[in-house]
Amino acid sequence: MIRSVEVTQGAEAENGFKGFGLSEETLGAIEKKGYTQPTEIQRLVLPVALKTDKDIIAQAQTGTGKTAAFAIPLLERIDFRADKSVKALIVTPTRELALQIYEEIKSLKGNRRIKVATVYGGQSMERQLKDLERGVDIVVGTPGRLLDHINRKTLDLSNVKYLVLDEADRMLDMGFLDDVLEIIKQTPASKRTFLFSATMPKEIVNIAKKFMREYEHISTVKEELTTENAEQLYFEVEESDKLPLLCRIIDMNPDFYGIVFCQTKAEVDEISKKLSDLGYNADGLHGDYSQSQRERVLDKFRKKQLNILVTTDVAARGIDIEGLTHVINYSVPRDPEYYVHRIGRTGRAGKKGFAITFVTRSDYYHFTRVKRFARAKIVKDKIPMVEDILSRQLEGILSTIRKESHVSNELFREVAQKLIEEMGPTEAVEMLLHTLLKERVDVSRYGNVKAKDFSKQSQNSSTVRLFVALGSSKGLDKKRLVEYIAEKTGVEPKDINNVRIFETYSFIDVNEADAEVIMKVLNKNVGKSGRSAKSSKPLVQRAREKKTN
16 A cells, blocks of 8 residues: 655644654653754654554655654664564665764663664674674664675574665665665564655665555655755865865855854864854854753854854754855765755845855865756855955945944044044044954954865876775675775765775775775774774775786
8 A cells, every 4th residue: 555645845743743642751852852843754754653553665855854754663662672682774875874873863762771783884893793792772784784794694683673774765876776685585574664765766666566565655845956046156175274265255245144064063163163263253053962052052043143153964954044144065065965955044035145165175076966966056166365355344344334324422523533633534534444344354364275176186087096905804895895985985886996806905996086085084094994093004095006917
């Protein structure tokens, strides 16, 4: 049985989350996270998941709250006290998504003694084995590593009550279909299955027909990809120039009122503090903030006591602020759909807005994916010059003076007359403007930002041979190595070619831009891949010119 449900944006559950009959433990956790009203997909999925035993196919995009839509029913309906067996398995395409789901479940479970483990390539196998041996209730993992554990007999799925396939279409695109099918076969036929996918290609439909029981097909109306009134711009800069560039953009727009999106909590803390130290009315917001802290920051931002909010994608969910002039992508989102959700916050209600993205060399690959996904014209902009910023600030000062021209004060008049007598009218006004400008603008914060052109470097790049210090002794074959690199770096599997696997090392061919990304990301994570963190040798480096045959 299939029931397709189409909804439009803006629909809300009348009683919020309380209307679903959730436990006090879950309601408390939801309140602590700052969720007040269910999203569209939550409003549609939760009643079916909580009050029936049907399987579910849900079409929803990233950033719509779908993780909570399947996590809440797992926490509410599974008897976690029964034994130490795995009761719920969540399969997702990437390490990043696995970690996001893990964090969401941890925050929603409250004080319940529920054990959750992540299983993905690049994480220590020894740590995963210890977690699984101790017994876990929910496993969140990527297809390749899950199948490794199944084949090793270290992951028993015979007692799984719930199977969640998250972002099924992305797993299909990344070549995981066979792995996913094999994983499904290892689970009981009696389990419930929740399949989430933004699109429904025939392969996904076939999975539903073959492996799912009676199910309902729930879908939300796909939102517009971009906003017509948001002018989309980008700058190509070095990492060290991002903060000075942000200062230039803020000061170039005296009425700046915007959100700055960062990739991590640590980056939010760092950038918000630096902006505050430079004299800007800025504050940060991320998942580690308590509900009272969150409300305090948002209240100040709504009242424009702050004009700059630095945050992560997760912390920004549910924030609805009118009148934003700017959205700044300080970090390029790894998931292109996050870009859409970010920029949709400006250029509303017929007002013009600006969506600006900072692109570094290592971000360029991800940015090309964003451009393809958004199908919008994102224009490369020129770095604001110091002279232009000063001119714009002077315009703001003059505008303020004109608005106050009706105000008369005898003391001011006497001082003005004295200055004119001492310096002359032109010199007096010049001195006052200079003093006002110094109070508003500190040119030392602008640095010496230089524009870059990473697109030319990418277009002109030749194939690079990389040496990877991982081989078959780590349980890798060609497919597993490509999956590992793709999960960790975001480089498309199809762009990793000529893979050669040896016992303790491997070789791959990629383009110059992808080589830079792979070396930067994987060498930064040496120690998390099973190699010694104290090793002086990088995990990945350029191969010598002579290739191994």
